[in-house]
Amino acid sequence: MIRNLASLAFVAAGASFVSTGPAAANDWAGPYIGIGGGYGMTNTRVSNSFLTEVEEAINVKTMKDGQAGTGGFLTLSAGYDHALFGPLVVGAFVDYDFSDIDTHFTNLIPGDVGHFKIGDQLSVGGRIGYLVAPSTLFFSTFGYAHSDPSDVSINFGSGPIRANLGSFNGYFLGSGVETLIGNGFSLKAEYRYTSMQKEEIRVEDVLTESFKPQIQTIRMSLNYRFGDGKKDVVDNSIPPITSSWTGPYLGFGTGYSIANKQESFGPDAGPFNNPVSNDGGFISASVGYDYQFRERFVAGTFFDADFSNLTYRDSNSASDGVDSQELWSSRGGFKNILMVGGRLGYLTTPDTLLFVSGGYANAEMEKTTISILGEGSGVIYDSKRLSGAFIGAGLETKIWDSLSIKAEYRYIDLASEELPLFAIPSVPSAHIDPDIQTGRLSINWRP
16 A cells, blocks of 8 residues: 555656656657556466375365465666657567565465565566657557566475575566656556466475466656657647546546455464455446646546456365366455545646546455365355445546546555354354455546
């Protein structure tokens, strides 16, 4: 939460201290450097293979669809952009993230708890963008990702065992928006999805632990662009929008969310005290009203409804080398998030609004079920709508007088709850503490 607020403060500081000026078309061509930060959440697929020798050799496998991790990072970047033709811009870049994303994991067979950290990450890639206004670039990114070796600590009850996972390699995809704010400076906000390949460790030839991280990050940076012929005549082929921001609007969009839910069943529950991760896409509908005041400031209120389905699944199976059978599995998740809030923005240009947002959030947590071989299925704890609060930051730019495109990140902190297990009030309860991260892109219509 602190790192999220720090990111928002960084953006606000950039908007306040960098004076605005007219945007030159060639500001998008040439080299640049940047500094920034962000927040990441991991959804790590964790599995293990444990060879038992009770009456015969049985290989017990546990698969967890999502083990949650969170943390912030500082990023340094350098790149080069080229104005291709018309409103198209292409470029190449390199980022280095000083990361602190820590993932906790548990397994039931054998009963262990542990954690590992994603190491500092290097990303090398390209981007292609479209100038929706002379000063605002919407872009998509792609490329190669590499993280430094990750330390793993596993505790079987007798003390921690440390191992080295080695490096992770993978790919990333992203999208974002960058806006020129004058004097060679620009502000960039980007959502990025990184998928790493599976890595594994072996413990005493009987246990193999494998990890496949998927990392969702929101990043914001302040860039200095050295330019390529800044004295050339400004290209005004895309005229700026000068209409007022005051009035109602309707919006429709899409995005991706990842939820981190800490489950605790008491001090003696051991591996059952498990952070789980749920992720998935959503579509969103919104209605709002903005009021422009003092020429460059905009304040507004809005209501959003996200139709989402963030799910996870854990399972445990056994094999004698010939037949395999699932012993148990559990499922859970979140869906349908409602948010009511306000925003305050600063017009870096007449058609581009940089804003922060906040307000009330409400999400439906689905019932968590378990299915056990020979015993049937049941509900561990029931569904419930949870209330909380959100903060966010984003950019919105007009592409016509009545249409605008908005990119925004939100962090939702839902209230913790004590829920009776198996819907029986007399048995010990489960303590649930969830939060959700979303990246969203929408198009808004103003009548």
